[in-house]
Amino acid sequence: MYRETQIIKHAQKASSNGGNLEEAGDLVINVGPQHPSTHGVLHLVITLHGETIKNVEPHLGYIHRSIEKMCESLSYRQFIYVTSRMDYLSSHINNHGCAMCVEKGLQVEIPPRAKVIRVLMDELTRLASHQLWWGAMAMDVGALTPFFHAFREREMINDIMEETCGARLTMNYMVPGGVMYDIHPNFQKRVKEFIEEFKKKIDEYDELVTGNIIFQNRMKGVGYLTKEDAISYGCTGPTARGSGVSCDIRKLYPYEVYDQVQFNEIIETDGDCFARYLVRMQEMRQSLSMVEQLIDNIPEGDFQAKTKAVLKLPKGEFYSKIETARGEFGVYIVSEGGTTPYRIKFRSPGFSNLSALNHMAKGYKIGDLVAIMGTLDLVIPDIDR
Amino acid sequence: MTNEALKIKLPELIPSVVFEEGGEWITAFVDASAWKTIAQQLRSNEDFQFDYLFCVTCVDWKTHLTMVYHLTSTIYRHSLVIKAKLDRNNPEIETVSDIWRTAEFHEREAYDLFGVKFLHHPDLRRLLLTDDFDGYPLRKDFEDPINMIKL
Amino acid sequence: MKNENEILNESKVSPFGEDSERASVAFPGEVHPTAGGGILLSKLDEVINWARSNSLWPLVFGTSCCAIEMMSTAAAKYDWSRFGFEVARATPRQADVIIIAGTIVNKMAPVLKRLYDQMPDPKYVIAMGACATSGGPFFYNTYSVVKGADHIIPVDVYIAGCPPRPEALLHALITLQQKIKSGATREQIRNGIGN
Numbered sequence: 001m002y003r004e005t006q007i008i009k010h011a012q013k014a015s016s017n018g019g020n021l022e023e024a025g026d027l028v029i030n031v032g033p034q035h036p037s038t039h040g041v042l043h044l045v046i047t048l049h050g051e052t053i054k055n056v057e058p059h060l061g062y063i064h065r066s067i068e069k070m071c072e073s074l075s076y077r078q079f080i081y082v083t084s085r086m087d088y089l090s091s092h093i094n095n096h097g098c099a100m101c102v103e104k105g106l107q108v109e110i111p112p113r114a115k116v117i118r119v120l121m122d123e124l125t126r127l128a129s130h131q132l133w134w135g136a137m138a139m140d141v142g143a144l145t146p147f148f149h150a151f152r153e154r155e156m157i158n159d160i161m162e163e164t165c166g167a168r169l170t171m172n173y174m175v176p177g178g179v180m181y182d183i184h185p186n187f188q189k190r191v192k193e194f195i196e197e198f199k200k201k202i203d204e205y206d207e208l209v210t211g212n213i214i215f216q217n218r219m220k221g222v223g224y225l226t227k228e229d230a231i232s233y234g235c236t237g238p239t240a241r242g243s244g245v246s247c248d249i250r251k252l253y254p255y256e257v258y259d260q261v262q263f264n265e266i267i268e269t270d271g272d273c274f275a276r277y278l279v280r281m282q283e284m285r286q287s288l289s290m291v292e293q294l295i296d297n298i299p300e301g302d303f304q305a306k307t308k309a310v311l312k313l314p315k316g317e318f319y320s321k322i323e324t325a326r327g328e329f330g331v332y333i334v335s336e337g338g339t340t341p342y343r344i345k346f347r348s349p350g351f352s353n354l355s356a357l358n359h360m361a362k363g364y365k366i367g368d369l370v371a372i373m374g375t376l377d378l379v380i381p382d383i384d385r
Numbered sequence: 386m387t388n389e390a391l392k393i394k395l396p397e398l399i400p401s402v403v404f405e406e407g408g409e410w411i412t413a414f415v416d417a418s419a420w421k422t423i424a425q426q427l428r429s430n431e432d433f434q435f436d437y438l439f440c441v442t443c444v445d446w447k448t449h450l451t452m453v454y455h456l457t458s459t460i461y462r463h464s465l466v467i468k469a470k471l472d473r474n475n476p477e478i479e480t481v482s483d484i485w486r487t488a489e490f491h492e493r494e495a496y497d498l499f500g501v502k503f504l505h506h507p508d509l510r511r512l513l514l515t516d517d518f519d520g521y522p523l524r525k526d527f528e529d530p531i532n533m534i535k536l
Numbered sequence: 537m538k539n540e541n542e543i544l545n546e547s548k549v550s551p552f553g554e555d556s557e558r559a560s561v562a563f564p565g566e567v568h569p570t571a572g573g574g575i576l577l578s579k580l581d582e583v584i585n586w587a588r589s590n591s592l593w594p595l596v597f598g599t600s601c602c603a604i605e606m607m608s609t610a611a612a613k614y615d616w617s618r619f620g621f622e623v624a625r626a627t628p629r630q631a632d633v634i635i636i637a638g639t640i641v642n643k644m645a646p647v648l649k650r651l652y653d654q655m656p657d658p659k660y661v662i663a664m665g666a667c668a669t670s671g672g673p674f675f676y677n678t679y680s681v682v683k684g685a686d687h688i689i690p691v692d693v694y695i696a697g698c699p700p701r702p703e704a705l706l707h708a709l710i711t712l713q714q715k716i717k718s719g720a721t722r723e724q725i726r727n728g729i730g731n
Contacts, residue, residue, distance in 0.1 A: 033647050036596045036626040040603075041644060061513040062644045063599050066678040068498075069523055073536065073677045082673065088601035132604070151611030158608075169604055169699050231436050231459055234487030245459065252462065316407050319440075319455065332455075334444055345442040352439075355490045381600045384513055514680065515643045522679050529679045532642075536676040 025049065031369075033062045039136065039373070040380030051365045056358045064384040071344045076102050076176065076311040079344065084170040086346065087382035089129040090324040092121045095174040097322035100255065101331040102176040104320055105313035113301040114178035115256040120294050121161075121173065123287045124191075127198075128157040129325035130284045137277070137374035138209055141218055146209055153201055160190050176311060178304030191295050195288060202284060210281060219274040223360045223372035226271060233359070234352035237327025238283065239376055242276035244269040249323040263290050276375040312339055326350055326377055350376075350383040391463060394432060399423050405468070410455075412466040417452075420469055421479040427456065427465075428484050434458050435465060438481070441491035443499045445525050450476050450499060471501060480506040498523040564717075581719055588632075588658065589716035591620040592709075595631035597651065599638030602665035605699040606637045614702035619709055628654040633712065635705075636691075639667035639674060640682045652689045660716070662708055663691045666698045673698065690722060 027048045033041040041062035047055040067086065071079040080098040084091035096118055103110065110118075135150025158168040164184045165171035173180050209215055230240040236247050248265040250258040266282045268275035313335040321330050327349025334343040353376050361369050391411050395402055401419070405412040415423055427435045440455040450471040457464040469478060480503040482488040492503045493512040500521040503509055511518065520527055564586050565578030598606055609616050610624065625631045628651045640648055652659070663685045666672030671683035685691060692715065695708045 033644065034597055034651060041599050061511075061515070062641065062647070063639060064513040064641055064643065064680055065639055065674045066522065066680045067674075069679065070674065070677045085601055085673065088604060148612045151608060152613065155608070155611075155613045168608075168701065169601060229486070232486040234437065234439060234485070236439075247459070317412075319409075328439065330440055330455075332440060332442060332453075343442075343444045345440065347440045351490060351494075352487050355487060359486075527679075532679045532681075534676050534683075 026054065039378050042378065042380050044369075046366070046369070048366070053361050053364055053366065053369060056361050056369065058354055058357060060354075060380075060384050062384070063381045065381070067385045068344055068346065071341060073340060075339050076313060076341065079341070080174065080176075081170070081172040083346065084172060085381065086348065086385060087324060087326065087329070087350070087379050088169060089132060089379055090125050090326065091170050092125040092173065093322060093324040094329060095172065096122060097320060097324075097329050097331050099174040099176050100322060101318050101320040101333050102311065102313065105316070105318045105333065105335060106176065106307065106311065108177055108305050108307060110178055110256075110305055111302040112257075112299045114303050114305070116294055116298050117179050117183060117303065118174065119256050119258065119261070120191075120291060120298075121165075121171075121179075123290045123294075124157055124160065126325045127284055127287045127291075128154050130280050130287075131157075133280060133325075133374075133377050134205065134209070134284075137377075138215075140370050140374045141215065143209065143212075143215070146205070149201070149205070149208070153198060156194050156197065160187065160194065163187065163190070175304065177307040178302070180304070182303045183298075188295055188298075191291065195292050195295070198288060202281075202288070206281065210277075216274065218367075218371055219272070219277055219375075221272055222364060222368045223273045223375065224271050225356060225360050229356065229359060230271075233356040235327070235356055236349050236352065237323070237325070237377075238266075238276055238279040239327065239353045239356075241266060242268050242279045242375075243271040247328065249321050249328055253321060255322070257294070261290050261293055273371050273375045280377070310339055312337065313341070324349060326379065326382070327353060346385055348382045348385065350378050350380070354378060354383055387463075391465065398426055398430065398433075408466070410464045410466050412468060414468050414470065417469040417471055417478045420467075421481065423467075424481045424484050427467075434460050436460070436485075438485040438487055438491075441488060441495060443495045443501055443523075445499065445523065447525055449473050450501065452478055452495070452501065454481075476501040477504060478502075479504050482506060497521075500524070582717075585717050585719050589620075589713040591622075592632045592660070592712070592716075593623050593625050593630065594621055595628055595634045595651070595655070596624050596626050597634055597636060597648075599636075599640070599644065600667070602637035602667070602699045605702055606635060606664065606705065609702040609705045614706060616706060616709060619706070619713065621709065628652075629656065631655055632658070633660040633662060635662045635664055636668040636685045637664045639672065640685050640688065641680045642682060643680070645682055645688050648685070648688050660693075660712055661685075661689055661691045662693045662695065662712060664695045664705060664708070665700055666696065669694045669696065692722065 029046055029048065031044040031046060033043045043059040043062060045057045045059060046053055067082055071082060080095050083094040083098050087094055131150045131154045135147040138146035161171050162168050164187055165173040225243045227244045230243040230245050240247050244267060246265060246267055251265045263286045266279050268279050315335060315337040317334050319330060319332045321328055329349055330347030332345040333341050336342045360372050388411050392404065395413060399415065401416060403414040405414060427433050435456040435458050437457050437459050438454060439457060442453040444451045444453060450473055452469045452471060454467045471478060478501065480492055482492060492506055493509060495501050496503060496509055497511045497513050498521060564582040565576050568575045568577060608614060634652065634655065663669050667674060668685040671681055674681040675683055682688065693708045693712050695704055697704055
């Protein structure tokens with residue numbers, strides 16, 4: 001960890017920076033770990049020449065809670081809820097991915113009602129996550145008002161979740177086999193009210209921020225990521241879709257009822273910050289239309305398939321992918337036949353998205369770095385696990 | 386390409402591959418010493434074009450370590466799992482971070498948590514733990530009586 | 537004939553009624569009515585404590601999930617600037633209270649200590665959530681989590697919950713305000729004197 005600001009006094013070849021020549025007059029500064037716009041505890045060591053960035057080196061581990069080691073001593077029903085705390089903005093979707101992996105191992109079939117409820121909860125969570133992203137991104141770039149607008153709408157989703165699942169942020173609602181309990185009788189009415197309200201508000205979001213000339217000047221032409229680089233760096237989600245990579249797991253490997261719901265995969269080809277911003281804004285509209293299609297068509301039936309109380313997965317390896325608000329979340333379980341997993345690996349989307357930061361930020365200014373990090377939509381506990 | 390077609394084509398490229406049964410994707414064991422050339426061929430060969438490495442894991446099997454690479458192709462949409470056995474006392478394998486840039490961070494994490502050395506990696510340092518951490522925590526024989534409170 | 541204090545409280549009462557919290561944020565002092573106005577008598581300690589407790593500036597320090605509930609408390613529905621926490625400062629040099637929202641791990645612990653040291657006196661600490669109180673869900677079988685933020689810095693108020701609701705955080709802030717107004721130190725409160 002760098003303990004003080006360094007001013008490079010004489011030119012030296014830095015071997016640890018991949019061969020970057022450090023000229024005289026370069027400045028090495030720390031951004032974070034405690035910083036208002038790093039979205040968590042991220043420590044960046046930036047080499048600057050004046051205000052131009054020459055190298056960004058992320059230092060991780062400030063929220064490494066050893067989740068993978070801990071899960072080796074938790075049962076298959078217990079470890080699902082720890083993943084709520086990893087990417088806490090798409091906690092339903094993380095839980096869903098883990099439950100899908102366990103179901104793959106148990107080879108259990110989920111009832112249709114549970115499938116539709118799961119997809120509804122996923123899309124509402126995606127909406128809530130994108131709302132918070134929008135508010136926080138605008139706050140980073142300098143506009144404070146959208147933050148309050150975003151949280152006002154997010155509270156409506158939180159209230160809906162609280163009525164059905166019991167919690168506002170870390171809703172432990174998915175179980176292997178279905179969902180934990182049936183939806184509340186008020187659920188459909190409240191979701192319909194929310195849809196009506198949010199349709200007007202999302203146009204307000206576009207009016208407030210997207211068309212703003214200052215915002216556009218800060219976003220356009222900044223942080224280019226080409227399509228080949230996006231694939232090579234392993235970027236997924238809106239980060240890669242803003243560069244033209246078609247990687248939506250809901251379309252490529254459909255799960256639950258995504259093959260029966262009408263929605264578009266949003267792809268922009270520019271590759272700069274504004275393209276990634278537009279991808280997320282349009283994804284919010286697509287999620288809203290998906291919720292509208294499904295809310296009236298929840299089939300009757302069980303909400304949970306019958307499974308044993310103590311789950312034992314057969315010997316083998318299982319991998320399942322799911323599309324969170326940030327990208328592809330993968331759960332890889334290696335099982336030796338016992339009641340606890342032998343090894344679990346969580347392939348988090350932020351880990352790969354962050355590795356492209358250095359490449360994207362070279363040559364731009366410090367203010368652009370904040371805009372680039374905003375469009376990457378990083379949640380650091382997701383990266384550190 | 387389907388799984389069956391991959392199973393026929395892979396031994397043409399890599400004669401020494403050994404397949405493992407089970408799982409939804411083809412799982413192939415390769416030699417750790419030959420990994421780099423195999424990876425380059427998997428990336429550049431016309432029929433395969435595995436350009437997206439989406440998961441790099443290490444599993445500790447008490448007698449040896451195994452590196453697991455999950456690959457897929459964005460052009461043909463087929464997937465493959467490659468495994469390489471490593472010696473427990475001296476786990477070394479070639480890096481693939483110049484073929485797939487995502488491996489830089491993933492390999493640093495495997496080095497940090499398991500102690501696997503990646504030869505010719507541009508920057509092999511600890512990523513998630515403190516710089517002066519002693520030991521490799523995710524190994525099965527890791528003991529830390531002070532911090533780890535067992536249930 | 538009403539007591540002077542009652543007169544004082546009534547004059548400052550809000551539409552919510554006399555026994556609301558408004559009464560407790562009234563200025564601590566007695567008014568002696570004299571010709572040509574009045575004389576306000578009070579203890580300097582009480583006035584200083586009253587002023588400090590009604591304008592605590594929090595430091596922006598959120599490590600994980602509890603930070604989102606902290607942001608919700610700052611947003612429009614559960615507004616914490618009604619209680620004086622208007623300005624959330626990014627630098628510890630200008631902050632009064634640090635709200636530890638999230639898990640503290642071994643790598644982050646020296647950073648937290650340095651931030652606490654950089655804050656000027658008087659400073660207060662709120663440990664928000666189960667992770668900051670005692671390690672939370674990450675207590676067993678983890679090699680890198682500090683089991684409670686009070687291993688690093690002294691804590692004034694603990695909040696339970698994973699994550700705690702915004703109302704719980706507001707309750708903790710009001711408790712901190714009452715603690716400051718009482719004027720007692722941490723040791724006095726622990727041993728039962730004061731408050």
